[in-house]
Amino acid sequence: MSSSLETFARTKLASLEAGSLRRRLVPTTRGAQASATRGGRSLVSFSCNDYLGLSQDPRVIAAAQEAAAAYGAGAGGSRLVTGSHPLLSALEERLARHKGKEAALVFGSGYLANLGIVPALAGPRDLVLVDALAHSCLWAGARASGATVATFRHNDAADLARLLAEQRAGHAHAMILTERVFSMDGDVAPLADILALAEAHDAWTLVDDAHGLGVVEAGRRAPLEMGTLSKSLGSYGGYLCADRAVIDLLTSRARSFVYTTGLPPASAAAALEALTILEAEPERRARPLMLARRFTARLGLPEAESAVVPVLVGEAEAALALSAALEERGFLVVAIRPPTVPAGTARLRVAFSAAHSEAQVDGLAEAVAALR
Numbered sequence: 231m232s233s234s235l236e237t238f239a240r241t242k243l244a245s246l247e248a249g250s251l252r253r254r255l256v257p258t259t260r261g262a263q264a265s266a267t268r269g270g271r272s273l274v275s276f277s278c279n280d281y282l283g284l285s286q287d288p289r290v291i292a293a294a295q296e297a298a299a300a301y302g303a304g305a306g307g308s309r310l311v312t313g314s315h316p317l318l319s320a321l322e323e324r325l326a327r328h329k330g331k332e333a334a335l336v337f338g339s340g341y342l343a344n345l346g347i348v349p350a351l352a353g354p355r356d357l358v359l360v361d362a363l364a365h366s367c368l369w370a371g372a373r374a375s376g377a378t379v380a381t382f383r384h385n386d387a388a389d390l391a392r393l394l395a396e397q398r399a400g401h402a403h404a405m406i407l408t409e410r411v412f413s414m415d416g417d418v419a420p421l422a423d424i425l426a427l428a429e430a431h432d433a434w435t436l437v438d439d440a441h442g443l444g445v446v447e448a449g450r451r452a453p454l455e456m457g458t459l460s461k462s463l464g465s466y467g468g469y470l471c472a473d474r475a476v477i478d479l480l481t482s483r484a485r486s487f488v489y490t491t492g493l494p495p496a497s498a499a500a501a502l503e504a505l506t507i508l509e510a511e512p513e514r515r516a517r518p519l520m521l522a523r524r525f526t527a528r529l530g531l532p533e534a535e536s537a538v539v540p541v542l543v544g545e546a547e548a549a550l551a552l553s554a555a556l557e558e559r560g561f562l563v564v565a566i567r568p569p570t571v572p573a574g575t576a577r578l579r580v581a582f583s584a585a586h587s588e589a590q591v592d593g594l595a596e597a598v599a600a601l602r
């Protein structure tokens with residue numbers, strides 16, 4: 231006889247299955263030159279956020295190995311309890327300098343960063359304005375804050391202005407949450423307009439730079455610049471760069487920082503080495519966008535604005551079928567479905583990396599053109 235818990239899980243799974251929304255883990259390993267191995271077959275992966283290929287860089291791997299050998303595999307506890315490893319302070323200094331900020335704080339992941347930053351700065355008397363297509367962890371942070379949460383239309387500064395005019399006065403503080411480069415659409419936020427509105431209405435802007443760092447960096451910085459160490463830096467962890475006072479406050483108040491274990495030394499060392507390489511090799515930084523534009527030009531798609539290119543399909547089932555057909559041809563390109571993206575906008579999300587060759591990109595473009 232099955233328990234009510236098991237019945238609940240089975241019923242939920244059946245309804246996900248019916249909507250082509252059930253997700254499954256597929257054993258896959260990654261290697262050099264954007265390769266991935268799945269079911270004994272070698273594929274070219276266009277589904278990783280390793281935009282600069284640094285997760286596979288021998289220098290980054292060696293830095294991680296050396297740190298693990300010298301300091302151990304894990305951090306041993308929260309940084310406020312066991313002590314803060316000098317590698318983390320060094321990484322924070324370098325991140326702050328890269329962003330032109332006074333200070334930085336490293337979190338366990340980008341998700342944990344947003345989950346901690348927003349509630350540490352906003353509460354029930356405040357207003358949090360979120361771009362409609364913002365990443366799940368920005369929403370999680372906004373909801374956890376207990377503030378009034380309002381949504382503005384994606385990348386629509388006029389809609390943001392309307393909400394600020396209507397609602398700002400009734401609240402103590404206001405925050406605006408957006409992304410520099412949107413994770414599923416690859417488009418870029420109108421930050422100059424948003425930051426001007428923020429100044430006019432005394433609102434604090436948090437920009438999630440998960441997909442911009444090292445790839446699309448031009449334009450103004452927000453007062454709160456967060457991101458991840460797990461995409462272009464090829465490691466693991468998250469960060470916030472801001473004024474010193476803000477960082478000091480978060481060090482005491484961000485629950486997802488205070489009550490969780492510090493980053494393993496190896497992850498910090500890898501990110502630090504990756505940041506050094508990122509800054510030293512401008513040709514590497516230019517490559518993902520160049521390859522993405524080569525792809526959009528071949529397919530007659532709107533010109534890529536970042537390393538992420540959506541190929542819209544529509545229904546979840548069709549997106550899954552296209553992804554499976556590409557895998558048959560040797561390309562790993564994930565289908566992205568609701569609830570990650572709005573219903574009816576299931577798509578292939580194609581992510582370009584400095585590790586791809588022109589021939590690999592052309593091969594994918596030909597396959598997509600043939601199958602679409």
Ligand SMILES: *Cc1c(COP(=O)(O)O)cnc(C)c1O
Pocket residue numbers: 339340341342365367409413438440441457458459460467468
């Ligand atoms: C990936 C991602 C995150 C989460 O970063 P992790 O370090 O993977 O937890 C946050 N925001 C955006 C926009 C992302 O794409």
